Amino acid sequence: MSLEEIFDQYLGSRIYKAREKLLPDYVPEDLPHRDEQIKRLALTLAPALSGSRPSNVFIYGLTGTGKTAVTKYVLRRLAEKGGGRIEYVYINCRQNNTSYRVLAELGKFLGVKIPFTGLALGEVMKRITQALDRKHRILIVVLDEVDNLVKRNGDDVLYYLTRVNEQLTNTRVSVIGITNDLKFTEFLDARVKSSLGEEELVFPPYNAIQLEDILRRRAKEAFHEGVVSDAVIKKVAAIAARQNGDCRLALDILLKAADIAERERASEVTEAHVDKARNEIEKNLTVDVIKTMPLHVKLVLASIYLLTKEGGAKTITTGLIYDKYKELVTKVGIEPVTSRRITDILNELDMAGIINARVISLGRYGRTKVVALGVPLKNVEEGLLSDIVISAVIGG
Structure with missing residues (x-):
């Protein structure tokens, strides 16, 4: 197949209507089966609307239970409602797994120039503190997969962020920590643990029926009509349900299966495509887990x-x-x-x-x-x- 044919195939896809609706960073307008978690997080963060610093929140749950999606969903709505008085910054601590890199990401959001390396951590914190106080905002800092940072680098950043309000006059900072590791708090200093855990929220795994519902909704947004059968949806949901109700895995398998169908120039995604996708993903997951x-x-x-x-x-x-x-x-x-x-x-x-x-x-x-x-x-x-x-x- 020529380069031109490959590109033309994706220009006129018989499979996808909107492939991005299956990608992990897509946050849909509706998050089914997470009403309770959305409500609890919203109630915790709502004081920001009246100018009060919300409690810090610690969110636990296995991979693929909707922690990140719910957090982004609630914060997006909160920021819209806040009319510019509330901001949030999202930092993934797997990608930024050192104290310096996390603070550099925060600095970037605040418009602070922090070199890739070379500054003492104390100097970085000083610059960020000064930039924060120029904001005149309530800022919510989301540290996703925060266990990756703490296990590797300790809890200096968490200590700083949960204490920084003592040095601020005009801005207030709250922290949301998200982790897959239920034993993570064992790695924290007692003072950080009590500050970060002002509010705790646990996300249970999805069951097979809930996963089927989520997949049907996403499939309707992502695929042309008739591309994915009910049998395919049920099969993908059953696989993910056996893996601790991992919705992210379910969406990954469906996306990979559809990509395979696209490459094969098929007009629909079949159960055979799901089997191929599952094998590819399981192999990649195993290798990645061992590497880390x-x-x-x-x-x-x-x-x-x-x-x-x-x-x-x-x-x-x-x-x-x-x-x-x-x-x-x-x-x-x-x-x-x-x-x-x-x-x-x-x-x-x-x-x-x-x-x-x-x-x-x-x-x-x-x-x-x-x-x-x-x-x-x-x-x-x-x-x-x-x-x-x-x-x-x-x-x-």
Whole structure:
């Protein structure tokens, strides 16, 4: 297919009416099945309309439960109602995962020139504080996936933002922290924890029926009539419902399936396209998750990977994993973690679906945990080999 034909195909798409309606950053005019969360967040932020600083809010929930969409939706309406007296800035802490980068993004919003690197954090905070007080506004700072920042860099930025009002005369700042990690607050200083958690909001997962409804609404906006059948919608919703009710995953699968149908010049999205999309996405998700793991978690996974690849042990027990792990940390030249921590890491990998762990009885010898990879070996290999340290010790 020539370049011209590829472009012409998308100019006159038989599949899409408005592809952007399936993209993750699109916030629809209506957010079904989140009425309670919208109402609670609106009630928390509404004091801003009378010039009072709203309480800081901490929002918890698994991936794809609508946390970001609801936050943007409510803030957009609040800013419109505020007539220029209320502003908000959205910062993703996965993309901006250092204290400096988060503050640089805030500075950019405020019109403060902050170099890419080089300034002391205290100087950056001083410039931002001065710029804030020139605003004469109520500013709401949204830190999405804030756990990525705190686990990597500590809670300096959160401490600063939850205390900055003490230094301001004309402007008031509120913070909304969003996280997928329900245990995240364990990483916070007690003072930050109490300041940030003035209000807490938990988003439950969507069920299969709710996901079907959301997908039907989006499909109506995104596709030409008759392109997506009810069977396809039900299949995508069922897949996402099994993955903790992840609406983002459902929309990703539908988008990817439609893209595949488009490339194949099909006139409709079929269940076969959904299967292909799911396989592509699951592979990419596994590799991405492994790439972002801490070093010791990667070393434990590398131990399981090597034991699986070597095939010498038909059953991979925790004892074998710990022995192999100790070999690897010796090669790397770092101190091993405790066997208790290894058990915790195995539980984390099991919950993430990277491995399957089960306890078996050894009769009078007690019980032990047996482990097997829950994802393809090549995906684990690709994720691990992206790390130079791991690549060196597993012979990549």
